[in-house]
Amino acid sequence: MHMDEDRAWxxxxxxxxxxxGRFVVAVRSTGIYCRPSCPARRPARDKVAFYKDAADAKAAGYRSCRRCHPDAVARDATAVARAAAMLARDGAVPLDRLAQAVGYAPHHFHRLFKRATGVTPAAYARALRSGRAIAALAAENSVTEAIYAAGHDAPSRFYAADAPRLGMSPSAWRHGGRGETIRWTMIATGMGPLLFATTARGPCRIxxxxxxAALAARFPAATIRPGDAVLHDLAERVVTLAECPARSDLPPDIRATAFQEAIWQALRTIPPGTPCRHAERAASAGGAD
Known part of the structure:
Protein backbone atom coordinates (compact mmCIF):
# COMPACT_ATOMS: atom_id res chain seq x y z
CA MET A 1 0.00 0.00 0.00
CA HIS A 2 1.35 3.40 -0.95
CA MET A 3 1.55 5.71 2.06
CA ASP A 4 2.02 9.46 2.07
CA GLU A 5 4.50 9.66 4.94
CA ASP A 6 4.30 13.45 5.14
CA ARG A 7 0.56 13.24 5.81
CA ALA A 8 1.10 10.32 8.18
CA TRP A 9 3.62 12.35 10.17
CA GLY A 21 -6.60 2.24 12.06
CA ARG A 22 -5.24 3.73 8.84
CA PHE A 23 -1.62 3.02 9.82
CA VAL A 24 0.61 2.45 12.87
CA VAL A 25 3.71 4.33 13.91
CA ALA A 26 6.83 2.44 15.01
CA VAL A 27 9.41 4.15 17.22
CA ARG A 28 12.89 2.87 16.46
CA SER A 29 14.42 3.90 19.78
CA THR A 30 11.87 2.01 21.90
CA GLY A 31 10.95 -0.85 19.57
CA ILE A 32 7.21 -0.28 19.99
CA TYR A 33 4.42 0.64 17.60
CA CYS A 34 1.49 2.92 18.41
CA ARG A 35 -1.75 4.35 17.17
CA PRO A 36 -1.35 7.77 15.53
CA SER A 37 -3.29 9.25 18.46
CA CYS A 38 -1.09 7.73 21.17
CA PRO A 39 -0.76 10.26 24.03
CA ALA A 40 2.95 9.50 24.56
CA ARG A 41 5.60 12.14 23.92
CA ARG A 42 6.49 12.50 20.23
CA PRO A 43 9.96 11.38 19.09
CA ALA A 44 11.87 13.13 16.32
CA ARG A 45 10.63 12.32 12.85
CA ASP A 46 13.79 10.44 11.89
CA LYS A 47 13.15 8.05 14.80
CA VAL A 48 9.84 6.71 13.47
CA ALA A 49 8.66 4.40 10.70
CA PHE A 50 5.14 3.99 9.34
CA TYR A 51 3.42 0.67 8.62
CA LYS A 52 0.02 0.02 7.13
CA ASP A 53 -1.06 -2.14 10.08
CA ALA A 54 0.04 -3.88 13.27
CA ALA A 55 0.88 -7.11 11.44
CA ASP A 56 3.50 -5.34 9.32
CA ALA A 57 4.97 -3.60 12.36
CA LYS A 58 5.20 -6.90 14.23
CA ALA A 59 6.85 -8.55 11.24
CA ALA A 60 9.47 -5.80 11.35
CA GLY A 61 10.23 -6.67 14.99
CA TYR A 62 8.20 -4.07 16.89
CA ARG A 63 5.90 -4.76 19.84
CA SER A 64 2.56 -3.22 20.77
CA CYS A 65 2.39 -0.06 22.91
CA ARG A 66 0.89 -0.76 26.34
CA ARG A 67 -0.37 2.80 26.62
CA CYS A 68 -2.49 3.21 23.47
CA HIS A 69 -3.15 -0.51 22.75
CA PRO A 70 -3.02 -0.34 18.94
CA ASP A 71 -4.04 -4.00 18.61
CA ALA A 72 -7.47 -3.12 20.05
CA VAL A 73 -8.17 -1.24 16.83
CA ALA A 74 -8.80 -4.64 15.22
CA ARG A 75 -11.95 -5.02 17.36
CA ASP A 76 -13.24 -1.71 15.99
CA ALA A 77 -12.57 -2.82 12.42
CA THR A 78 -14.48 -6.05 13.02
CA ALA A 79 -17.44 -4.09 14.41
CA VAL A 80 -17.47 -1.73 11.42
CA ALA A 81 -17.31 -4.64 8.97
CA ARG A 82 -20.18 -6.40 10.78
CA ALA A 83 -22.26 -3.23 10.70
CA ALA A 84 -21.57 -2.72 7.00
CA ALA A 85 -22.66 -6.30 6.31
CA MET A 86 -25.84 -5.69 8.31
CA LEU A 87 -26.60 -2.57 6.27
CA ALA A 88 -26.01 -4.51 3.06
CA ARG A 89 -28.33 -7.29 4.21
CA ASP A 90 -31.11 -5.30 5.90
CA GLY A 91 -30.97 -1.89 4.23
CA ALA A 92 -31.17 1.25 6.35
CA VAL A 93 -30.96 0.24 10.02
CA PRO A 94 -31.58 2.68 12.90
CA LEU A 95 -28.31 3.71 14.54
CA ASP A 96 -29.40 2.43 17.96
CA ARG A 97 -30.06 -1.06 16.62
CA LEU A 98 -26.91 -1.07 14.50
CA ALA A 99 -24.71 -0.06 17.42
CA GLN A 100 -26.36 -2.54 19.78
CA ALA A 101 -25.78 -5.36 17.30
CA VAL A 102 -22.01 -4.79 17.39
CA GLY A 103 -21.76 -3.96 21.10
CA TYR A 104 -21.14 -0.19 21.11
CA ALA A 105 -22.96 2.88 22.38
CA PRO A 106 -24.76 4.64 19.48
CA HIS A 107 -22.93 7.97 19.63
CA HIS A 108 -19.54 6.30 19.97
CA PHE A 109 -20.23 3.89 17.13
CA HIS A 110 -21.41 6.68 14.82
CA ARG A 111 -18.04 8.41 15.30
CA LEU A 112 -16.15 5.13 15.01
CA PHE A 113 -17.85 4.17 11.74
CA LYS A 114 -17.21 7.56 10.19
CA ARG A 115 -13.61 7.58 11.37
CA ALA A 116 -13.04 4.11 9.90
CA THR A 117 -14.80 4.59 6.55
CA GLY A 118 -14.96 8.33 5.95
CA VAL A 119 -18.79 8.34 5.86
CA THR A 120 -21.57 7.88 8.40
CA PRO A 121 -23.64 4.68 8.67
CA ALA A 122 -26.59 6.52 7.10
CA ALA A 123 -24.46 7.68 4.15
CA TYR A 124 -23.08 4.17 3.70
CA ALA A 125 -26.62 2.76 3.64
CA ARG A 126 -27.57 5.41 1.09
CA ALA A 127 -24.67 4.36 -1.15
CA LEU A 128 -25.77 0.73 -1.01
CA ARG A 129 -29.35 1.68 -1.84
CA SER A 130 -28.22 3.78 -4.81
CA GLY A 131 -26.20 0.82 -6.05
CA ARG A 132 -29.25 -1.42 -5.77
CA ALA A 133 -31.36 1.13 -7.64
CA ILE A 134 -28.88 1.31 -10.50
CA ALA A 135 -28.68 -2.48 -10.74
CA ALA A 136 -32.47 -2.75 -10.65
CA LEU A 137 -32.89 -0.27 -13.50
CA ALA A 138 -31.06 -2.69 -15.76
CA ALA A 139 -32.68 -5.84 -14.40
CA GLU A 140 -36.35 -5.00 -13.90
CA ASN A 141 -39.08 -4.64 -16.53
CA SER A 142 -39.88 -1.01 -15.74
CA VAL A 143 -38.61 2.00 -13.80
CA THR A 144 -41.43 1.54 -11.29
CA GLU A 145 -40.46 -2.07 -10.64
CA ALA A 146 -36.83 -1.00 -10.24
CA ILE A 147 -37.80 1.62 -7.67
CA TYR A 148 -39.50 -0.92 -5.42
CA ALA A 149 -36.85 -3.58 -6.03
CA ALA A 150 -34.23 -1.13 -4.74
CA GLY A 151 -36.09 -0.88 -1.43
CA HIS A 152 -37.96 2.41 -1.82
CA ASP A 153 -41.49 2.51 -0.44
CA ALA A 154 -42.56 5.27 -2.84
CA PRO A 155 -41.36 6.59 -6.22
CA SER A 156 -40.95 10.07 -4.74
CA ARG A 157 -38.14 8.84 -2.50
CA PHE A 158 -36.27 7.39 -5.46
CA TYR A 159 -36.62 10.58 -7.49
CA ALA A 160 -35.46 12.69 -4.54
CA ALA A 161 -32.53 10.53 -3.45
CA ASP A 162 -31.22 8.28 -6.22
CA ALA A 163 -32.38 9.66 -9.56
CA PRO A 164 -30.19 12.80 -9.32
CA ARG A 165 -27.14 10.52 -9.30
CA LEU A 166 -27.99 9.01 -12.67
CA GLY A 167 -27.02 12.10 -14.66
CA MET A 168 -29.92 11.33 -17.00
CA SER A 169 -33.54 10.22 -16.79
CA PRO A 170 -34.15 6.73 -15.38
CA SER A 171 -35.63 5.77 -18.73
CA ALA A 172 -32.49 6.86 -20.59
CA TRP A 173 -30.38 4.87 -18.11
CA ARG A 174 -32.52 1.76 -18.67
CA HIS A 175 -32.00 2.13 -22.41
CA GLY A 176 -28.23 2.33 -22.32
CA GLY A 177 -27.92 6.12 -22.15
CA ARG A 178 -30.07 6.67 -25.22
CA GLY A 179 -29.84 10.26 -26.44
CA GLU A 180 -27.08 11.23 -23.99
CA THR A 181 -23.55 12.47 -24.56
CA ILE A 182 -21.20 11.27 -21.82
CA ARG A 183 -17.73 12.67 -21.23
CA TRP A 184 -15.29 10.84 -19.02
CA THR A 185 -11.87 11.01 -17.43
CA MET A 186 -9.70 8.82 -15.21
CA ILE A 187 -8.30 9.95 -11.87
CA ALA A 188 -5.53 8.30 -9.85
CA THR A 189 -6.56 7.68 -6.24
CA GLY A 190 -5.14 5.88 -3.23
CA MET A 191 -7.50 3.00 -4.02
CA GLY A 192 -6.65 2.76 -7.70
CA PRO A 193 -7.88 4.38 -10.94
CA LEU A 194 -11.30 6.02 -10.72
CA LEU A 195 -13.70 6.57 -13.62
CA PHE A 196 -15.47 9.95 -13.48
CA ALA A 197 -18.14 10.38 -16.17
CA THR A 198 -20.71 13.12 -16.64
CA THR A 199 -23.56 14.24 -18.88
CA ALA A 200 -24.90 17.77 -19.30
CA ARG A 201 -26.99 17.13 -16.16
CA GLY A 202 -24.09 16.08 -13.99
CA PRO A 203 -22.07 12.98 -13.01
CA CYS A 204 -23.57 9.70 -14.20
CA ARG A 205 -20.86 7.22 -13.20
CA ILE A 206 -18.20 7.36 -10.49
CA ALA A 213 -14.45 0.66 -22.30
CA ALA A 214 -16.58 -0.31 -19.30
CA LEU A 215 -18.47 2.97 -19.62
CA ALA A 216 -19.20 2.30 -23.30
CA ALA A 217 -20.41 -1.20 -22.44
CA ARG A 218 -22.71 0.17 -19.74
CA PHE A 219 -24.14 2.88 -22.02
CA PRO A 220 -24.09 1.40 -25.55
CA ALA A 221 -26.73 3.85 -26.83
CA ALA A 222 -24.89 6.98 -25.64
CA THR A 223 -22.26 9.06 -27.38
CA ILE A 224 -19.07 8.52 -25.36
CA ARG A 225 -16.32 11.12 -25.59
CA PRO A 226 -13.13 11.77 -23.62
CA GLY A 227 -13.43 14.69 -21.24
CA ASP A 228 -11.33 17.83 -21.49
CA ALA A 229 -8.91 19.38 -19.01
CA VAL A 230 -11.75 21.23 -17.28
CA LEU A 231 -13.54 17.98 -16.46
CA HIS A 232 -10.30 16.34 -15.34
CA ASP A 233 -9.50 19.27 -13.04
CA LEU A 234 -12.99 19.15 -11.53
CA ALA A 235 -12.72 15.41 -10.92
CA GLU A 236 -9.30 15.80 -9.31
CA ARG A 237 -10.62 18.53 -7.07
CA VAL A 238 -13.54 16.41 -5.92
CA VAL A 239 -11.34 13.38 -5.27
CA THR A 240 -8.93 15.52 -3.25
CA LEU A 241 -11.84 16.69 -1.10
CA ALA A 242 -13.08 13.14 -0.61
CA GLU A 243 -9.85 11.20 -0.26
CA CYS A 244 -9.44 10.11 3.31
CA PRO A 245 -9.00 6.41 2.54
CA ALA A 246 -10.92 3.94 4.65
CA ARG A 247 -8.93 1.72 6.97
CA SER A 248 -6.76 -0.79 5.17
CA ASP A 249 -7.99 -3.61 7.41
CA LEU A 250 -11.56 -3.27 6.14
CA PRO A 251 -12.72 -5.46 3.25
CA PRO A 252 -12.11 -3.89 -0.19
CA ASP A 253 -15.82 -3.71 -1.05
CA ILE A 254 -16.56 -1.69 2.09
CA ARG A 255 -13.67 0.67 1.38
CA ALA A 256 -14.75 1.15 -2.25
CA THR A 257 -18.40 1.80 -1.37
CA ALA A 258 -17.45 4.31 1.32
CA PHE A 259 -14.93 6.12 -0.89
CA GLN A 260 -17.34 6.46 -3.80
CA GLU A 261 -20.01 7.80 -1.44
CA ALA A 262 -17.50 10.30 -0.04
CA ILE A 263 -16.93 11.55 -3.59
CA TRP A 264 -20.66 12.13 -4.07
CA GLN A 265 -20.68 14.06 -0.81
CA ALA A 266 -17.66 16.09 -1.88
CA LEU A 267 -19.50 17.07 -5.07
CA ARG A 268 -22.01 18.92 -2.90
CA THR A 269 -19.26 21.30 -1.81
CA ILE A 270 -18.44 22.48 -5.35
CA PRO A 271 -19.75 26.08 -5.63
CA PRO A 272 -22.41 27.04 -8.18
CA GLY A 273 -20.87 28.36 -11.37
CA THR A 274 -18.06 25.80 -11.37
CA PRO A 275 -17.59 23.97 -14.70
CA CYS A 276 -19.91 20.98 -14.81
CA ARG A 277 -22.35 23.38 -13.16
CA HIS A 278 -24.98 20.76 -12.48
CA ALA A 279 -22.63 18.61 -10.40
CA GLU A 280 -23.85 20.06 -7.13
CA ARG A 281 -27.46 19.34 -8.08
CA ALA A 282 -26.62 15.79 -9.11
CA ALA A 283 -24.81 15.22 -5.85
CA SER A 284 -27.47 16.72 -3.62
CA ALA A 285 -29.11 13.39 -2.84
CA GLY A 286 -29.78 13.09 0.86
CA GLY A 287 -29.30 15.55 3.65
CA ALA A 288 -26.86 15.91 6.47
CA ASP A 289 -26.47 12.83 8.64
Whole structure:
Protein backbone atom coordinates (compact mmCIF):
# COMPACT_ATOMS: atom_id res chain seq x y z
CA MET A 1 0.00 0.00 0.00
CA HIS A 2 1.35 3.40 -0.95
CA MET A 3 1.55 5.71 2.06
CA ASP A 4 2.02 9.46 2.07
CA GLU A 5 4.50 9.66 4.94
CA ASP A 6 4.30 13.45 5.14
CA ARG A 7 0.56 13.24 5.81
CA ALA A 8 1.10 10.32 8.18
CA TRP A 9 3.62 12.35 10.17
CA UNK A 10 1.25 15.32 10.41
CA UNK A 11 -1.50 13.02 11.69
CA UNK A 12 0.87 11.46 14.24
CA UNK A 13 2.30 14.79 15.37
CA UNK A 14 -1.21 16.19 15.93
CA UNK A 15 -2.51 12.99 17.59
CA UNK A 16 -5.27 12.75 15.00
CA UNK A 17 -7.76 10.14 16.19
CA UNK A 18 -9.24 9.98 12.69
CA UNK A 19 -5.98 8.36 11.56
CA UNK A 20 -6.27 5.46 14.01
CA GLY A 21 -6.60 2.24 12.06
CA ARG A 22 -5.24 3.73 8.84
CA PHE A 23 -1.62 3.02 9.82
CA VAL A 24 0.61 2.45 12.87
CA VAL A 25 3.71 4.33 13.91
CA ALA A 26 6.83 2.44 15.01
CA VAL A 27 9.41 4.15 17.22
CA ARG A 28 12.89 2.87 16.46
CA SER A 29 14.42 3.90 19.78
CA THR A 30 11.87 2.01 21.90
CA GLY A 31 10.95 -0.85 19.57
CA ILE A 32 7.21 -0.28 19.99
CA TYR A 33 4.42 0.64 17.60
CA CYS A 34 1.49 2.92 18.41
CA ARG A 35 -1.75 4.35 17.17
CA PRO A 36 -1.35 7.77 15.53
CA SER A 37 -3.29 9.25 18.46
CA CYS A 38 -1.09 7.73 21.17
CA PRO A 39 -0.76 10.26 24.03
CA ALA A 40 2.95 9.50 24.56
CA ARG A 41 5.60 12.14 23.92
CA ARG A 42 6.49 12.50 20.23
CA PRO A 43 9.96 11.38 19.09
CA ALA A 44 11.87 13.13 16.32
CA ARG A 45 10.63 12.32 12.85
CA ASP A 46 13.79 10.44 11.89
CA LYS A 47 13.15 8.05 14.80
CA VAL A 48 9.84 6.71 13.47
CA ALA A 49 8.66 4.40 10.70
CA PHE A 50 5.14 3.99 9.34
CA TYR A 51 3.42 0.67 8.62
CA LYS A 52 0.02 0.02 7.13
CA ASP A 53 -1.06 -2.14 10.08
CA ALA A 54 0.04 -3.88 13.27
CA ALA A 55 0.88 -7.11 11.44
CA ASP A 56 3.50 -5.34 9.32
CA ALA A 57 4.97 -3.60 12.36
CA LYS A 58 5.20 -6.90 14.23
CA ALA A 59 6.85 -8.55 11.24
CA ALA A 60 9.47 -5.80 11.35
CA GLY A 61 10.23 -6.67 14.99
CA TYR A 62 8.20 -4.07 16.89
CA ARG A 63 5.90 -4.76 19.84
CA SER A 64 2.56 -3.22 20.77
CA CYS A 65 2.39 -0.06 22.91
CA ARG A 66 0.89 -0.76 26.34
CA ARG A 67 -0.37 2.80 26.62
CA CYS A 68 -2.49 3.21 23.47
CA HIS A 69 -3.15 -0.51 22.75
CA PRO A 70 -3.02 -0.34 18.94
CA ASP A 71 -4.04 -4.00 18.61
CA ALA A 72 -7.47 -3.12 20.05
CA VAL A 73 -8.17 -1.24 16.83
CA ALA A 74 -8.80 -4.64 15.22
CA ARG A 75 -11.95 -5.02 17.36
CA ASP A 76 -13.24 -1.71 15.99
CA ALA A 77 -12.57 -2.82 12.42
CA THR A 78 -14.48 -6.05 13.02
CA ALA A 79 -17.44 -4.09 14.41
CA VAL A 80 -17.47 -1.73 11.42
CA ALA A 81 -17.31 -4.64 8.97
CA ARG A 82 -20.18 -6.40 10.78
CA ALA A 83 -22.26 -3.23 10.70
CA ALA A 84 -21.57 -2.72 7.00
CA ALA A 85 -22.66 -6.30 6.31
CA MET A 86 -25.84 -5.69 8.31
CA LEU A 87 -26.60 -2.57 6.27
CA ALA A 88 -26.01 -4.51 3.06
CA ARG A 89 -28.33 -7.29 4.21
CA ASP A 90 -31.11 -5.30 5.90
CA GLY A 91 -30.97 -1.89 4.23
CA ALA A 92 -31.17 1.25 6.35
CA VAL A 93 -30.96 0.24 10.02
CA PRO A 94 -31.58 2.68 12.90
CA LEU A 95 -28.31 3.71 14.54
CA ASP A 96 -29.40 2.43 17.96
CA ARG A 97 -30.06 -1.06 16.62
CA LEU A 98 -26.91 -1.07 14.50
CA ALA A 99 -24.71 -0.06 17.42
CA GLN A 100 -26.36 -2.54 19.78
CA ALA A 101 -25.78 -5.36 17.30
CA VAL A 102 -22.01 -4.79 17.39
CA GLY A 103 -21.76 -3.96 21.10
CA TYR A 104 -21.14 -0.19 21.11
CA ALA A 105 -22.96 2.88 22.38
CA PRO A 106 -24.76 4.64 19.48
CA HIS A 107 -22.93 7.97 19.63
CA HIS A 108 -19.54 6.30 19.97
CA PHE A 109 -20.23 3.89 17.13
CA HIS A 110 -21.41 6.68 14.82
CA ARG A 111 -18.04 8.41 15.30
CA LEU A 112 -16.15 5.13 15.01
CA PHE A 113 -17.85 4.17 11.74
CA LYS A 114 -17.21 7.56 10.19
CA ARG A 115 -13.61 7.58 11.37
CA ALA A 116 -13.04 4.11 9.90
CA THR A 117 -14.80 4.59 6.55
CA GLY A 118 -14.96 8.33 5.95
CA VAL A 119 -18.79 8.34 5.86
CA THR A 120 -21.57 7.88 8.40
CA PRO A 121 -23.64 4.68 8.67
CA ALA A 122 -26.59 6.52 7.10
CA ALA A 123 -24.46 7.68 4.15
CA TYR A 124 -23.08 4.17 3.70
CA ALA A 125 -26.62 2.76 3.64
CA ARG A 126 -27.57 5.41 1.09
CA ALA A 127 -24.67 4.36 -1.15
CA LEU A 128 -25.77 0.73 -1.01
CA ARG A 129 -29.35 1.68 -1.84
CA SER A 130 -28.22 3.78 -4.81
CA GLY A 131 -26.20 0.82 -6.05
CA ARG A 132 -29.25 -1.42 -5.77
CA ALA A 133 -31.36 1.13 -7.64
CA ILE A 134 -28.88 1.31 -10.50
CA ALA A 135 -28.68 -2.48 -10.74
CA ALA A 136 -32.47 -2.75 -10.65
CA LEU A 137 -32.89 -0.27 -13.50
CA ALA A 138 -31.06 -2.69 -15.76
CA ALA A 139 -32.68 -5.84 -14.40
CA GLU A 140 -36.35 -5.00 -13.90
CA ASN A 141 -39.08 -4.64 -16.53
CA SER A 142 -39.88 -1.01 -15.74
CA VAL A 143 -38.61 2.00 -13.80
CA THR A 144 -41.43 1.54 -11.29
CA GLU A 145 -40.46 -2.07 -10.64
CA ALA A 146 -36.83 -1.00 -10.24
CA ILE A 147 -37.80 1.62 -7.67
CA TYR A 148 -39.50 -0.92 -5.42
CA ALA A 149 -36.85 -3.58 -6.03
CA ALA A 150 -34.23 -1.13 -4.74
CA GLY A 151 -36.09 -0.88 -1.43
CA HIS A 152 -37.96 2.41 -1.82
CA ASP A 153 -41.49 2.51 -0.44
CA ALA A 154 -42.56 5.27 -2.84
CA PRO A 155 -41.36 6.59 -6.22
CA SER A 156 -40.95 10.07 -4.74
CA ARG A 157 -38.14 8.84 -2.50
CA PHE A 158 -36.27 7.39 -5.46
CA TYR A 159 -36.62 10.58 -7.49
CA ALA A 160 -35.46 12.69 -4.54
CA ALA A 161 -32.53 10.53 -3.45
CA ASP A 162 -31.22 8.28 -6.22
CA ALA A 163 -32.38 9.66 -9.56
CA PRO A 164 -30.19 12.80 -9.32
CA ARG A 165 -27.14 10.52 -9.30
CA LEU A 166 -27.99 9.01 -12.67
CA GLY A 167 -27.02 12.10 -14.66
CA MET A 168 -29.92 11.33 -17.00
CA SER A 169 -33.54 10.22 -16.79
CA PRO A 170 -34.15 6.73 -15.38
CA SER A 171 -35.63 5.77 -18.73
CA ALA A 172 -32.49 6.86 -20.59
CA TRP A 173 -30.38 4.87 -18.11
CA ARG A 174 -32.52 1.76 -18.67
CA HIS A 175 -32.00 2.13 -22.41
CA GLY A 176 -28.23 2.33 -22.32
CA GLY A 177 -27.92 6.12 -22.15
CA ARG A 178 -30.07 6.67 -25.22
CA GLY A 179 -29.84 10.26 -26.44
CA GLU A 180 -27.08 11.23 -23.99
CA THR A 181 -23.55 12.47 -24.56
CA ILE A 182 -21.20 11.27 -21.82
CA ARG A 183 -17.73 12.67 -21.23
CA TRP A 184 -15.29 10.84 -19.02
CA THR A 185 -11.87 11.01 -17.43
CA MET A 186 -9.70 8.82 -15.21
CA ILE A 187 -8.30 9.95 -11.87
CA ALA A 188 -5.53 8.30 -9.85
CA THR A 189 -6.56 7.68 -6.24
CA GLY A 190 -5.14 5.88 -3.23
CA MET A 191 -7.50 3.00 -4.02
CA GLY A 192 -6.65 2.76 -7.70
CA PRO A 193 -7.88 4.38 -10.94
CA LEU A 194 -11.30 6.02 -10.72
CA LEU A 195 -13.70 6.57 -13.62
CA PHE A 196 -15.47 9.95 -13.48
CA ALA A 197 -18.14 10.38 -16.17
CA THR A 198 -20.71 13.12 -16.64
CA THR A 199 -23.56 14.24 -18.88
CA ALA A 200 -24.90 17.77 -19.30
CA ARG A 201 -26.99 17.13 -16.16
CA GLY A 202 -24.09 16.08 -13.99
CA PRO A 203 -22.07 12.98 -13.01
CA CYS A 204 -23.57 9.70 -14.20
CA ARG A 205 -20.86 7.22 -13.20
CA ILE A 206 -18.20 7.36 -10.49
CA UNK A 207 -16.54 3.98 -10.11
CA UNK A 208 -13.31 2.34 -9.08
CA UNK A 209 -12.03 -0.40 -11.36
CA UNK A 210 -13.84 0.82 -14.48
CA UNK A 211 -12.58 2.69 -17.56
CA UNK A 212 -13.82 4.11 -20.84
CA ALA A 213 -14.45 0.66 -22.30
CA ALA A 214 -16.58 -0.31 -19.30
CA LEU A 215 -18.47 2.97 -19.62
CA ALA A 216 -19.20 2.30 -23.30
CA ALA A 217 -20.41 -1.20 -22.44
CA ARG A 218 -22.71 0.17 -19.74
CA PHE A 219 -24.14 2.88 -22.02
CA PRO A 220 -24.09 1.40 -25.55
CA ALA A 221 -26.73 3.85 -26.83
CA ALA A 222 -24.89 6.98 -25.64
CA THR A 223 -22.26 9.06 -27.38
CA ILE A 224 -19.07 8.52 -25.36
CA ARG A 225 -16.32 11.12 -25.59
CA PRO A 226 -13.13 11.77 -23.62
CA GLY A 227 -13.43 14.69 -21.24
CA ASP A 228 -11.33 17.83 -21.49
CA ALA A 229 -8.91 19.38 -19.01
CA VAL A 230 -11.75 21.23 -17.28
CA LEU A 231 -13.54 17.98 -16.46
CA HIS A 232 -10.30 16.34 -15.34
CA ASP A 233 -9.50 19.27 -13.04
CA LEU A 234 -12.99 19.15 -11.53
CA ALA A 235 -12.72 15.41 -10.92
CA GLU A 236 -9.30 15.80 -9.31
CA ARG A 237 -10.62 18.53 -7.07
CA VAL A 238 -13.54 16.41 -5.92
CA VAL A 239 -11.34 13.38 -5.27
CA THR A 240 -8.93 15.52 -3.25
CA LEU A 241 -11.84 16.69 -1.10
CA ALA A 242 -13.08 13.14 -0.61
CA GLU A 243 -9.85 11.20 -0.26
CA CYS A 244 -9.44 10.11 3.31
CA PRO A 245 -9.00 6.41 2.54
CA ALA A 246 -10.92 3.94 4.65
CA ARG A 247 -8.93 1.72 6.97
CA SER A 248 -6.76 -0.79 5.17
CA ASP A 249 -7.99 -3.61 7.41
CA LEU A 250 -11.56 -3.27 6.14
CA PRO A 251 -12.72 -5.46 3.25
CA PRO A 252 -12.11 -3.89 -0.19
CA ASP A 253 -15.82 -3.71 -1.05
CA ILE A 254 -16.56 -1.69 2.09
CA ARG A 255 -13.67 0.67 1.38
CA ALA A 256 -14.75 1.15 -2.25
CA THR A 257 -18.40 1.80 -1.37
CA ALA A 258 -17.45 4.31 1.32
CA PHE A 259 -14.93 6.12 -0.89
CA GLN A 260 -17.34 6.46 -3.80
CA GLU A 261 -20.01 7.80 -1.44
CA ALA A 262 -17.50 10.30 -0.04
CA ILE A 263 -16.93 11.55 -3.59
CA TRP A 264 -20.66 12.13 -4.07
CA GLN A 265 -20.68 14.06 -0.81
CA ALA A 266 -17.66 16.09 -1.88
CA LEU A 267 -19.50 17.07 -5.07
CA ARG A 268 -22.01 18.92 -2.90
CA THR A 269 -19.26 21.30 -1.81
CA ILE A 270 -18.44 22.48 -5.35
CA PRO A 271 -19.75 26.08 -5.63
CA PRO A 272 -22.41 27.04 -8.18
CA GLY A 273 -20.87 28.36 -11.37
CA THR A 274 -18.06 25.80 -11.37
CA PRO A 275 -17.59 23.97 -14.70
CA CYS A 276 -19.91 20.98 -14.81
CA ARG A 277 -22.35 23.38 -13.16
CA HIS A 278 -24.98 20.76 -12.48
CA ALA A 279 -22.63 18.61 -10.40
CA GLU A 280 -23.85 20.06 -7.13
CA ARG A 281 -27.46 19.34 -8.08
CA ALA A 282 -26.62 15.79 -9.11
CA ALA A 283 -24.81 15.22 -5.85
CA SER A 284 -27.47 16.72 -3.62
CA ALA A 285 -29.11 13.39 -2.84
CA GLY A 286 -29.78 13.09 0.86
CA GLY A 287 -29.30 15.55 3.65
CA ALA A 288 -26.86 15.91 6.47
CA ASP A 289 -26.47 12.83 8.64
Missing amino acids: IAFASRDRDAD ALGEDG
